[in-house]
Amino acid sequence: MGPTAPGPAQRTRQHTECPRTYECRKTPSRKTVEDDSAMKKKERMPFTGTSLNPEIILLSEEQRLNVRFLTFPSQTGSIFSGQLHSETSLPPAPQSKLSIISNLTMPFVENQKRVGGRTREEGLSPRCRLPWQPVPSPAVKPYADVRLLGPKKEIGASGGGFARREDKGAVRRGPAGLSALRAVSVPRASPAPQRRSISGRLPRKVCLRDLPVVRMLRRVACWMQPSPACGCRAPVLPSRFLGTSPRQIPMDANFHSTSFLEADQQRVLITGGLGQLGVGLANFLRKRFGKDNVILSDIRKPPEHVFLSGPFIYSDILDYKNLREIVVNNRITWLFHYSALLSAVGEANVSLARAVNITGLHNVLDVAAEHGLRLFVPSTIGAFGPTSPRNPTPDLCIQRPRTIYGVSKVHAELMGEYYYYRYGLDFRCLRYPGIISADSQPGGGTTDYAVQIFHEAVKNGRFECNLKPDTRLPMMYIDDCLRATLEVMEAPAESLSMRTYNINAMSFTPAELAQEVLKHVPEFQVTYNVDPVRQAIADSWPMNFDDSNARKDWGWKHDIDLPELVTTMLNFHGSENRVAQAN
Numbered sequence: 001m002g003p004t005a006p007g008p009a010q011r012t013r014q015h016t017e018c019p020r021t022y023e024c025r026k027t028p029s030r031k032t033v034e035d036d037s038a039m040k041k042k043e044r045m046p047f048t049g050t051s052l053n054p055e056i057i058l059l060s061e062e063q064r065l066n067v068r069f070l071t072f073p074s075q076t077g078s079i080f081s082g083q084l085h086s087e088t089s090l091p092p093a094p095q096s097k098l099s100i101i102s103n104l105t106m107p108f109v110e111n112q113k114r115v116g117g118r119t120r121e122e123g124l125s126p127r128c129r130l131p132w133q134p135v136p137s138p139a140v141k142p143y144a145d146v147r148l149l150g151p152k153k154e155i156g157a158s159g160g161g162f163a164r165r166e167d168k169g170a171v172r173r174g175p176a177g178l179s180a181l182r183a184v185s186v187p188r189a190s191p192a193p194q195r196r197s198i199s200g201r202l203p204r205k206v207c208l209r210d211l212p213v214v215r216m217l218r219r220v221a222c223w224m225q226p227s228p229a230c231g232c233r234a235p236v237l238p239s240r241f242l243g244t245s246p247r248q249i250p251m252d253a254n255f256h257s258t259s260f261l262e263a264d265q266q267r268v269l270i271t272g273g274l275g276q277l278g279v280g281l282a283n284f285l286r287k288r289f290g291k292d293n294v295i296l297s298d299i300r301k302p303p304e305h306v307f308l309s310g311p312f313i314y315s316d317i318l319d320y321k322n323l324r325e326i327v328v329n330n331r332i333t334w335l336f337h338y339s340a341l342l343s344a345v346g347e348a349n350v351s352l353a354r355a356v357n358i359t360g361l362h363n364v365l366d367v368a369a370e371h372g373l374r375l376f377v378p379s380t381i382g383a384f385g386p387t388s389p390r391n392p393t394p395d396l397c398i399q400r401p402r403t404i405y406g407v408s409k410v411h412a413e414l415m416g417e418y419y420y421y422r423y424g425l426d427f428r429c430l431r432y433p434g435i436i437s438a439d440s441q442p443g444g445g446t447t448d449y450a451v452q453i454f455h456e457a458v459k460n461g462r463f464e465c466n467l468k469p470d471t472r473l474p475m476m477y478i479d480d481c482l483r484a485t486l487e488v489m490e491a492p493a494e495s496l497s498m499r500t501y502n503i504n505a506m507s508f509t510p511a512e513l514a515q516e517v518l519k520h521v522p523e524f525q526v527t528y529n530v531d532p533v534r535q536a537i538a539d540s541w542p543m544n545f546d547d548s549n550a551r552k553d554w555g556w557k558h559d560i561d562l563p564e565l566v567t568t569m570l571n572f573h574g575s576e577n578r579v580a581q582a583n
């Protein structure tokens with residue numbers, strides 16, 4: 001069986017990304033009648049897990065056209081990939097060897113082939129066998145033609161060999177269905193056949209049950225077991241079992257990113273960081289991760305105090321290569337994607353909003369998936385529409401927003417969740433209410449009035465509101481918003497029953513807010529000059545937000561209610577005003 005014809009994805013692949021990844025191809029040999037019969041009688045075990053290093057485990061499988069592909073890292077940290085096909089089988093090939101650490105039965109390959117004159121199950125301890133059977137699938141063909149992708153040097157100690165052909169490229173992928181298995185991987189700085197454990201000991205004898213791959217495969221087995229009730233397979237695999245990223249970069253790209261050892265020291269990138277929320281987020285995260293580990297980025301020129309407060313970098317979210325370069329050069333591990341056009345400005349410039357909010361999001365998703373980042377994308381109350389329940393609005397309900405902003409945010413929620421299931425992207429998303437901040441200005445949304453009112457109350461004693469007095473919307477003080485954002489990012493994955501959560505703090509109308517301001521500024525006057533665009537948007541948005549899932553799953557709790565909000569905001573603007581007057 002020759003190599004498959006390149007698909008469109010392959011043709012566009014960047015081949016220069018990772019010099020550690022090579023392609024090697026085996027010369028195929030024919031399966032025999034004996035093979036066939038052994039397989040039918042179940043005398044032959046399926047192909048087994050072959051990852052070598054207990055700290056670097058990746059197993060994945062994809063169906064591309066009629067070819068199945070499985071991948072795993074070698075002991076040297078390079079990616080190996082086997083291409084499985086129904087027609088042919090592996091010949092012995094002398095140049096490369098695989099160490100087979102166990103007979104972990106892969107549920108997606110139904111046949112055990114000979115490798116270098118021995119079958120893969122030979123020499124394996126029975127106690128290592130996993131208690132599960134190959135899962136029959138119509139897409140799975142019983143015999144394999146395996147191509148290996150790997151480095152030119154020897155990588156293992158036993159088993160058969162594979163002729164290798166150097167190639168700068170990596171695994172290609174096609175549009176067909178995926179049922180990949182993947183465990184989280186750890187990057188390696190340099191090839192090292194024997195790597196010390198954290199305790200300093202050399203892991204000469206590894207207990208297979210403790211290997212990530214074994215644990216992972218056990219879980220896969222559970223997922224893949226037919227459910228007793230219906231006899232069907234679980235409809236989806238958990239994200240971490242799923243395959244590779246969608247852009248055409250080498251398969252081992254995410255080996256360059258987070259290591260378990262480094263996990264506590266995050267390197268953070270914030271896109272669109274010069275808006276209402278980004279600078280506050282950067283300051284907040286810098287307290288947690290250190291000043292130099294949080295990079296703000298935007299397409300605007302930062303004010304001096306922001307520029308001097310920590311790393312700032314130019315990044316246009318529409319420039320994918322630039323984004324990738326920043327992530328790679330700065331070894332980013334967490335990405336907060338704040339770039340967006342908000343509801344009102346989005347309606348004023350739909351094509352730009354579509355580009356920034358949708359195309360920009362695609363770039364971010366791909367970079368994050370490729371480099372194993374944890375990705376936070378904020379959504380909004382604006383992701384709901386007039387047909388959603390409005391009082392309260394639950395996490396899961398109909399979402400038919402009527403703004404490009406809302407549509408782009410529903411798209412972001414769905415794409416993020418799709419990437420989570422499809423590629424194992426650690427996507428986390430909160431639907432923010434209108435956010436009220438003292439020291440930063442809103443960027444053109446429908447809830448902006450609730451920020452501007454304080455400034456005007458202190459400065460002029462009056463305010464012209466562009467929403468009707470009885471327009472009720474969910475709101476939150478910025479400190480709560482930023483804390484929620486960090487909390488959901490730090491929440492253990494097991495605690496998250498969803499990837500997108502509503503969060504809320506309070507809900508009020510302009511009239512109620514003005515009433516609260518009046519308690520502090522007795523001469524305060526509000527007039528109403530309704531902006532029909534903003535009003536129509538607000539009328540389609542939730543009045544109250546049900547955030548019970550966030551409270552239940554990861555312990556979300558707001559601190560600031562309306563009275564404290566008003567006091568805090570007026571204090572800030574009052575003292576700012578006094579400073580200005582004194583100057």
Ligand SMILES: NC(=O)C1=CN([C@@H]2O[C@H](COP(=O)(O)OP(=O)(O)OC[C@H]3O[C@@H](n4cnc5c(N)ncnc54)[C@H](O)[C@@H]3O)[C@@H](O)[C@H]2O)C=CC1
Binds near residue numbers: 273297298
């Ligand atoms: N502020 C709020 O009340 C709420 C905000 N959110 C979300 O939070 C995120 C941050 O919101 P804000 O800071 O209020 O937004 P903002 O409008 O104040 O700031 C957005 C930033 O994105 C930048 N940007 C625009 N085009 C860009 C591009 N091509 N490349 C890179 N950056 C670009 C802008 O320069 C701006 O600094 C947004 O995604 C927004 O949808 C969600 C709900 C409420």
Ligand SMILES: CC(=O)[C@H](N)C(=O)O
Binds near residue numbers: 344380405433434444
């Ligand atoms: C609630 C939001 O998403 C934003 N503040 C807007 O009004 O557009």
